[in-house]
Amino acid sequence: MKKKPLILITNDDGIKAPGLRKLIDLMRPLGEVAVIASELVMSGMAHAVTIQTPLMPRLIKEEAGYKEYITNGTPTDNIKLGKHRLLNRTPDLVVSGINHGSNASINVIYSGTMAAVLEASIDGIPSIGFSLLDYMPDADFSHVDDWVVKITKQVLNEGLPEGVCLNVNIPRISENPVKGIKVCKQAKARWVEEFEERKDPYGRTYYWLGGRFVNGDTRNETDEKALADNYVSVVPLQHDFTAHEYVGKLNYE
Amino acid sequence: MKKKPLILITNDDGIKAPGLRKLIDLMRPLGEVAVIASELVMSGMAHAVTIQTPLMPRLIKEEAGYKEYITNGTPTDNIKLGKHRLLNRTPDLVVSGINHGSNASINVIYSGTMAAVLEASIDGIPSIGFSLLDYMPDADFSHVDDWVVKITKQVLNEGLPEGVCLNVNIPRISENPVKGIKVCKQAKARWVEEFEERKDPYGRTYYWLGGRFVNGDTRNETDEKALADNYVSVVPLQHDFTAHEYVGKLNYE
Numbered sequence: 220m221k222k223k224p225l226i227l228i229t230n231d232d233g234i235k236a237p238g239l240r241k242l243i244d245l246m247r248p249l250g251e252v253a254v255i256a257s258e259l260v261m262s263g264m265a266h267a268v269t270i271q272t273p274l275m276p277r278l279i280k281e282e283a284g285y286k287e288y289i290t291n292g293t294p295t296d297n298i299k300l301g302k303h304r305l306l307n308r309t310p311d312l313v314v315s316g317i318n319h320g321s322n323a324s325i326n327v328i329y330s331g332t333m334a335a336v337l338e339a340s341i342d343g344i345p346s347i348g349f350s351l352l353d354y355m356p357d358a359d360f361s362h363v364d365d366w367v368v369k370i371t372k373q374v375l376n377e378g379l380p381e382g383v384c385l386n387v388n389i390p391r392i393s394e395n396p397v398k399g400i401k402v403c404k405q406a407k408a409r410w411v412e413e414f415e416e417r418k419d420p421y422g423r424t425y426y427w428l429g430g431r432f433v434n435g436d437t438r439n440e441t442d443e444k445a446l447a448d449n450y451v452s453v454v455p456l457q458h459d460f461t462a463h464e465y466v467g468k469l470n471y472e
Numbered sequence: 473m474k475k476k477p478l479i480l481i482t483n484d485d486g487i488k489a490p491g492l493r494k495l496i497d498l499m500r501p502l503g504e505v506a507v508i509a510s511e512l513v514m515s516g517m518a519h520a521v522t523i524q525t526p527l528m529p530r531l532i533k534e535e536a537g538y539k540e541y542i543t544n545g546t547p548t549d550n551i552k553l554g555k556h557r558l559l560n561r562t563p564d565l566v567v568s569g570i571n572h573g574s575n576a577s578i579n580v581i582y583s584g585t586m587a588a589v590l591e592a593s594i595d596g597i598p599s600i601g602f603s604l605l606d607y608m609p610d611a612d613f614s615h616v617d618d619w620v621v622k623i624t625k626q627v628l629n630e631g632l633p634e635g636v637c638l639n640v641n642i643p644r645i646s647e648n649p650v651k652g653i654k655v656c657k658q659a660k661a662r663w664v665e666e667f668e669e670r671k672d673p674y675g676r677t678y679y680w681l682g683g684r685f686v687n688g689d690t691r692n693e694t695d696e697k698a699l700a701d702n703y704v705s706v707v708p709l710q711h712d713f714t715a716h717e718y719v720g721k722l723n724y725e
Contacts (some may be wrong), residue, residue, distance in 0.1 A: 403719065
């Protein structure tokens, strides 16, 4: 009999997030599962790594085919800890999420959830990030099962191209059922008017990051368009940031 | 007479870093300069944004054509603060660094210095990150002037393609003069054996991120190759992470 695949799970909403619990429930029937997740909320931590202070992971649950660690690190730290220290073999798959809130379009660059996925791909491990378009702590994940399992099984069976990982976003629940899955491009969108200005009790000015998401991308094949049309969006991502088409065109000699 | 360009400067080694001071000295003759830099060292913070707590920037120096702010945020926060709150017009250029240590190849994904550069490019601002291949606090920057100024002037004059920014790495000083500038691709490299395992005074295991950089990329046109040959490497980067060649090839229906 073939050995069960080892699936490493993390997220950026912290170890108590309902989205993480949902993902654990969906992955356990598919293989041996190790969870390495952060004690604190790591939303917006992007690809940060902890270099100024040490990491102290703790094993908090162990059952047949299941281990759960809590850490004081970032999502990227968690993948590195799993790969290099806590697991006795390289994971066959990394999944991250299910994020409370969209990681479509430019959000991917700020996301700890997606950083974990990119980090795994650097080490050649197939990896998928799942996000739901509902950032509320009590978001309803009841409609996601089939989509998450379908995509995960296909990646377990077929793998992914070298250096490529998947960014999967799922529409929030509504009276209209999700129509299907679309493989897309990252939309060209951004955040504008980003800070609220306030005064502290001592009259000093402070700013709190907020803002408004603006998508000016009218192309048909973007993740934002697929999601607006009530499809699950799948964007293949790479950790090579080179703008290849300009390598031969720029000249600073 | 044409208005002087507004140049926004940040880094991830913190406001006191000699590399930042060098970059300020080189930029002041080229335009009006605003520095927005973090009080603390932000190495390895990648594209992290501060969303759980507020930001409180302080103006600490002001002269004709020069302002310097210190913040409690990340390099990405600093660009956002500049763009949306602290500056009275959009910068014509963002420069970040000069980083103490390489941001070539995969290092770009962990770098706060380069995150600031990518962040500016999301807002359509031409941006350049400069790094020296010497991570020591007392690194010798005396050979970098001509290269930094040459590349900066060309970007000020010609701009950059939409969505593209530059990752510039400079060899450390040696008896051999730097040979020139090469426009390159990000090498496929990674960090391995990443943690030292130690015991704390109470016998608990902890891990400290370290490790060894391994470049298995034998292509001629990479940044690592250019730097090994004593050239300044310039990699055009993009914040669109889509692996475009696989969008049409993957199918999860």
